[in-house]
Amino acid sequence: MEYYSEVVPLPQLACSQVLCCNVYTSDLPFSLYLHIPFCKIKCSYCAFNTYINLDDLVEPFIQALIQEIEIVAASRPKHPVWTVYLGGGTPSLLSPEQIDRVLQSIRTGFDLDPNAEISMEANPSDLSRDYMADVCAAGINRVSIGMQSANFNELELFARRHDNDAVVRAVSAARGGGVKNLNLDLIYGAPHQTLKSWENSLDQLIALRPDHISLYALSLEEGTAMRNWVMKGRLPEPDDDLAADMYELASEQLEAAGYEQYEISNWSKKGYACRHNLQYWRNWPYPGFGPGAHGYADGVRYSTVLSPQRYIKLMREAGADYVFPRTPATEQAEFVDRETEIAETLLMGLRLTQEGIPRTAFAERFGVDLVEIRESLVSRFVHNGLLEVDSNSVRLTRRGRLLSNSIFRELV
Ligand code: SF4
Incomplete structure (x- = not known):
């Protein structure tokens, strides 16, 4: 994120600087992100901060995570929290009892809304009806299952540890265990994927009637097996035009099946819009916990150490005083100045295809009208049919969604 104007090493982080944060956002309830850095195998496209063969570290990690939650909560006692998200990694490798302890620590330290959305990501192979019932009893009320594809050859290429039957069983286990809010993820734009195979994945997904659907365009991330295979010529380059056709097909199929698009993906x-992700797209505060977590609160954007071993050690050796949102695990923190905050709010808010950026809320937050500060660009995009502007909000048009990356580049 090259537009951060200032990277401040942690020792210079002083209370006076933190206190100049944006009052508009610091009064808002938090969304908490908890990063669970363990997986059973590494998927070929995955660049997330995850590790395999670290089963022995799971319990020490849980203890460290609870300690980090306690440290942050001590500096913002009983601050309201309206969403919690266990991501990763593979949170479904945790036992219900471990999830329960983590959620209890949040209830103790923060003011967790009784109707909070509490999500966990899950691998289809891990889910049984009993497991789901137990995690729901602990407080989980939304589950996101990584389906990724319904086609055997694509799941094999992705190095996923499940087949489509396992997804069907997982959905049944989740519903049977009491999950009322279920998300399924799919990946499109992969090498060798065809429009026909994509249509099959969409059909299978729609037949499972999830409440929420996330579609991710494959991105060849540095350090992944998939990128290496493409670089060495063992796989064809992903085809952007075909990926755009897949996206359009999905938009039509999902709309026909009764789903509302509310964000680009x-x-x-x-x-059933995901309230936790809405917090990100509105550029509102979300403290992050666990190794490799990112957080944003009180005008500071920060990240934690990547290594689970180092994370556990730092939390074990933790002293007493930390200036919010810093914890012993925080490795880098950046003050977000006003111009950057405006740019980020534009970038995130335009992803919301229906809500867009509400003009009144933007003016309350920044003291200026959004259309006025980007006047010539906004006029050009409106003229070209890429943006819609009315007295309530600024939104991308359907055509604008297809060209969103170039619009974002110009706006920020
Ligand atoms: S299960 Fe998810 S987090 Fe783990 S390696 Fe696969 S894609 Fe990455």
Whole structure:
């Protein structure tokens, strides 16, 4: 994120600097992100901060995570929290009892809304009805299952540890265990994927009637097996035009199946938009916990150490005083100045295809009208049919969604 104007090493982080944060956002309830850095195998496309063969570290990690939650909560006692998200990695490798302890620590330290959305990501192979019932009893009320594809050859290419039957069983286990809010993820734009195979994945997904759907365009990330295979010529380059056709096909199919698109990559049944992700797209505060987590609160954007071993050691050796949102695990922190905050709010808010950026909320937050500060660009995009502007909000048009990356580049 090259537009951060200032990178401040942690020892210089002083209370006076933190106190100049944006009052508009610091009064808002938090969304908490908890990063669970363990997986059973590494998928070929995955660049997330995850590790395999670290089973012995799971319990020490849980203890460290609870300690980090306690440290942050001590500096913002009983601050309201309205969403919690266990991501990773593979949170479904945790036992229900471990999840319960983590959520209890959040209830103790923060003011967790009784109707909070509490999500966990899950691998289809890990889910049984009993497991789901137990994690729901602990407080989980939304589950996101990594389906990724319904086609055997694509799942094999992705090095996923499940087949499509396992997804069907996982959905049944989740519903049977009491999950009322279920997301399924799919990946499109992969090497060798065809429009026909994509249509099959969409059909299978729709037949499972999830409440929420996330579609991710494959990105060849540095350090992944998939990128290496493409670089060495063992796999063809992903085809951007074909990926755009897949996206359009998905938009049509999901709309026909009764799903509303509310974000560039996300669709839901009415009332099932992911509240946790809305917090990111509105550029509102989300403290992050665990190794490799990113967080944003009180005008500071920060990240934690990547290594689970180092994370556990730092938390074990933790002293007493930390200036919010810093914890012993925080490795880098950047003050977000006003111009950057405006740029980020534009970048995130335009992803919301229906809500867009509400003009009144933007003016309350920054003291200026969004259309006025980007006047010539906004006029040009409106003239070219890429943006819609009315007195309530600024939104991408359907055509603008297809060209969103170039619009974002110009706006920020
Ligand atoms: S299960 Fe998810 S987090 Fe783990 S390696 Fe695969 S894609 Fe990455």
